[in-house]
Amino acid sequence: MPNALSGCLLLLLLGSAPTLASEPLSLNCEVEGAGAEQLCAAVRAELSRRGGLSDADPALVLVAQSPRPDMLRARIDLVRNGQRQQGEPGETVAMDRDGLAPGQLEDFARALVRRTGLFP
Secondary structure, eight states: OHHHHHHHHHHHHHSSOOOTTTSOOEEEEEEESHHHHHHHHHHHHHHHHTTOOOSOSSEEEEEEEEEETTEEEEEEEEEETTEEEOOOOEEEEOSSSSSOOHHHHHHHHHHHHHHTOOOO
16 A cells, blocks of 8 residues: 555654644645646635634645646645655546546545655
8 A cells, every 4th residue: 555655654754743733834735737727726725614724823835737638647745844845645546538527526536635745
């Protein structure tokens, strides 16, 4: 299970992972392309669904590129005390259409948030 292993590795690197119950989080988006902008909105919605956002430290940074309408590459970095740690990258591609389906975008956002290891 690479995802479980990488989540454990992230927890080890961070020492202890924050949760929204103990530490508020903010989200910044560094995006390229229309699909990446839509992903930012989907990640923001997923984080809000899981407990809300604020302008506090630590911050999450969504780094996303949409090189084609049917493809997204992204990761969520954690910035705490001025130190930035890169998150696990992911990619989603539409196989049978010209663009990503709304459900596919939301599923990808959920997967990226889960990969941070910050939420129970």
